[in-house]
Amino acid sequence: MLHHIGKRCAAIAGVSLAATALAVNTGIAAGDLPKLAYEKFTLPNGLRVILSVDKSAPVVSTFVHYHVGSKNERPDRTGFAHFFEHLMFEGTANIQRHTLDKLVQSAGGNLNAFTSNDETGYQINLPSNQLKLALWIESERMMHARVEEIGVETQRGVVKEERKNRYDNTPYGSLLANIFANVAKGTPYEWTPIGEAQYIDQAGIEEFRDFYKKYYVPNNAVLAIVGDIDLAKTKQWVMEYFSDIPRGADIERPKVTLQTGQGERTVDVREPHTPLPALVYAYPGAQKGDPDAYALEILSTVLASGQSSRLYKDMVDEKRLAVGAQSLVFDMESAGVIGFFAVAHPTTTMDALGEEFDRQIELVKENGVTEKEFQKARNQIETQFAGRFNEPLDKAMALASYETYFNNPELVNTEIDKYMAVTREDLQRVARKYFAKENRVIIQYYPGAQGG
Numbered sequence: 001m002l003h004h005i006g007k008r009c010a011a012i013a014g015v016s017l018a019a020t021a022l023a024v025n026t027g028i029a030a031g032d033l034p035k036l037a038y039e040k041f042t043l044p045n046g047l048r049v050i051l052s053v054d055k056s057a058p059v060v061s062t063f064v065h066y067h068v069g070s071k072n073e074r075p076d077r078t079g080f081a082h083f084f085e086h087l088m089f090e091g092t093a094n095i096q097r098h099t100l101d102k103l104v105q106s107a108g109g110n111l112n113a114f115t116s117n118d119e120t121g122y123q124i125n126l127p128s129n130q131l132k133l134a135l136w137i138e139s140e141r142m143m144h145a146r147v148e149e150i151g152v153e154t155q156r157g158v159v160k161e162e163r164k165n166r167y168d169n170t171p172y173g174s175l176l177a178n179i180f181a182n183v184a185k186g187t188p189y190e191w192t193p194i195g196e197a198q199y200i201d202q203a204g205i206e207e208f209r210d211f212y213k214k215y216y217v218p219n220n221a222v223l224a225i226v227g228d229i230d231l232a233k234t235k236q237w238v239m240e241y242f243s244d245i246p247r248g249a250d251i252e253r254p255k256v257t258l259q260t261g262q263g264e265r266t267v268d269v270r271e272p273h274t275p276l277p278a279l280v281y282a283y284p285g286a287q288k289g290d291p292d293a294y295a296l297e298i299l300s301t302v303l304a305s306g307q308s309s310r311l312y313k314d315m316v317d318e319k320r321l322a323v324g325a326q327s328l329v330f331d332m333e334s335a336g337v338i339g340f341f342a343v344a345h346p347t348t349t350m351d352a353l354g355e356e357f358d359r360q361i362e363l364v365k366e367n368g369v370t371e372k373e374f375q376k377a378r379n380q381i382e383t384q385f386a387g388r389f390n391e392p393l394d395k396a397m398a399l400a401s402y403e404t405y406f407n408n409p410e411l412v413n414t415e416i417d418k419y420m421a422v423t424r425e426d427l428q429r430v431a432r433k434y435f436a437k438e439n440r441v442i443i444q445y446y447p448g449a450q451g452g
Contacts, residue, residue: 033386036412038399039231045247046219049238050399050409052226054392060227061393062124062134064142065400067222068215069118070195071188071254071334077203079195080211082115083159087208088122088216089113090151093144097151100137107133115193118333119404123393128228132237138223139241142216147209160197167194171275172445175341179282179328182267182441183337188254217248222403224396256334258284266442276323277344279353280443281361283434285329285336288405293331294418295426296338296434300327301377302369302427303360304340310364310373311340315356321348333405338434350444361435368428378420385416 038052073080091097104111109126122141124134167173177192184190223242225234286292304311304327315322325342342353369377389395395412402411 033413033416034389036389036395036399038409038412039235040403040409041235043218043239043243045243045245046217047242047245048222048403049235050222050224050396050403051229051231051234052224052395052399053229053231054227054395058128058228059392060126060128060131060134060225060229061391061396062131062138063224063393063396063400064122064138065222065224065397065404066120066122066215067118067220067251067404068120069116070191070193071117071256071332072215073188073191073195075191077199077207078191079159079193079197079200080203080208081120082193082195083155083200083208084211084216085113085115085120086155086158087147087151088141088145090148090155091146092140093146095137095140097146103133103137109134117189117193119401121397121400123397125393131225131227131229131234135237135241139245142218142221142242143245145212145216147205147212149205152205152208156200159194159200163194163197169273171273172278174269174271175280175443175445178267178269178443179280179337179339179441182265182443183282183284184256184258184335187256187258187335189256189258189332189335189337214248215251218242218245219247220251222400224400224403226392226396226399254334258335260284260436260439262438264437264440264442266444268444268446270446270448272448274445274447276346277350277447278342278445279344279350279357280328280339280341280441280445281357282328282337282339282441282443283436283439285338285434286331286430287336288331288333290331290336291418291421292430292433293336295422295430296336297329297331298374298377298381298419298422299364299369299427299430300329300338301380302373303327303364305377305380308376311342311360314360315342315353319356320345321352321356354442361431364428364431365435368424368431371424374424374427381419382416385419
């Protein structure tokens with residue numbers, strides 16, 4: 001799926017009510033977009049490598065995509081994948097602690113990383129004549145990362161502070177944790193990547209080392225390099241830096257099935273930093289790559305993506321029931337979650353929000369969407385596809401993601417056709433299929449100890 005919509009390649013954090021920009025254009029297909037050329041090869045140790053030349057500027061981006069996220073954790077050790085995102089910046093056997101970022105910055109570049117339910121990604125952007133620096137750093141992190149007490153203790157504090165600032169003390173910061181804890185209950189998607197702080201405290205150094213040895217291996221990674229590169233030289237350098245890294249054991253992937261038909265559930269959340277009551281309707285959705293996932297994404301765009309969407313116009317502009325409304329779409333590797341979120345206007349009630357959610361959902365089940373709404377939503381998706389490859393890093397992330405999940409980087413050129421194959425009838429069909437009351441979780445946020 002289009003990896004930068006919704007959660008796609010970012011650690012789960014708070015919810016933004018920013019509007020989605022609209023653009024009007026005509027229907028497009030894969031053949032209408034610039035084709036991204038690339039070369040793919042696999043090292044004997046299992047590392048998959050994708051190279052793509054982009055001469056638009058003298059820069060290069062590397063992206064290492066590890067196929068490990070929060071769903072690979074034990075229920076009593078949540079937060080490990082995200083913790084390792086931090087730990088991998090501590091240094092290596094040959095890179096002094098706390099100097100890794102300085103090496104990149106002094107060479108005129110920058111670096112970052114993220115964790116999600118399914119993945120952990122590391123990105124480096126540099127002038128193209130510094131490509132070997134990026135390859136050396138990533139090969140060092142893959143083979144010689146420092147998993148030591150001093151680094152673990154340092155990052156324990158950093159991660160706990162991040163959780164406190166971004167989740168525990170942020171309005172609606174627990175929203176996604178509550179959604180996944182209920183919709184994905186009993187599965188490895190039940191917890192979010194930030195994890196629970198006490199589990200990081202309880203874990204011993206050998207547990208961290210075992211996690212690193214199991215998941216940070218070449219056969220569990222994809223390396224994508226995009227920019228002003230020479231293909232032959234780059235391929236040679238990749239082999240020099242990565243071919244000696246030993247292959248790890250094959251990794252068994254968790255199998256996930258979200259429970260349905262359990263009956264509607266309501267969860268009340270009362271937190272002192274909640275400024276206004278808010279309502280969430282959440283349902284099990286479709287997993288990444290499922291044809292229904294494309295239809296659900298377009299439907300969610302019609303209903304609650306941007307200030308011209310149905311729910312926003314109805315609940316915010318016309319009836320003044322809410323100060324914001326948006327859709328929540330998460331297509332993970334093995335499951336999906338879809339929902340709607342509205343923050344109440346100070347003059348309205350939770351019941352009024354729920355009644356309007358119900359009315360709008362039943363309307364789309366009964367009548368579908370209009371041709372105008374359908375075309376506008378398609379235009380939004382098309383515009384995002386047409387503009388998503390402005391930077392080498394965007395290309396590298398897309399290529400690596402498609403290779404990791406589908407063994408098919410060519411989707412970077414063809415996935416738009418899967419969206420364009422969705423019909424208006426499909427939108428009504430998936431609304432009836434997925435927006436069922438017996439599958440629904442209702443989450444009600446109240447300020448402080450206020451009652452319902």
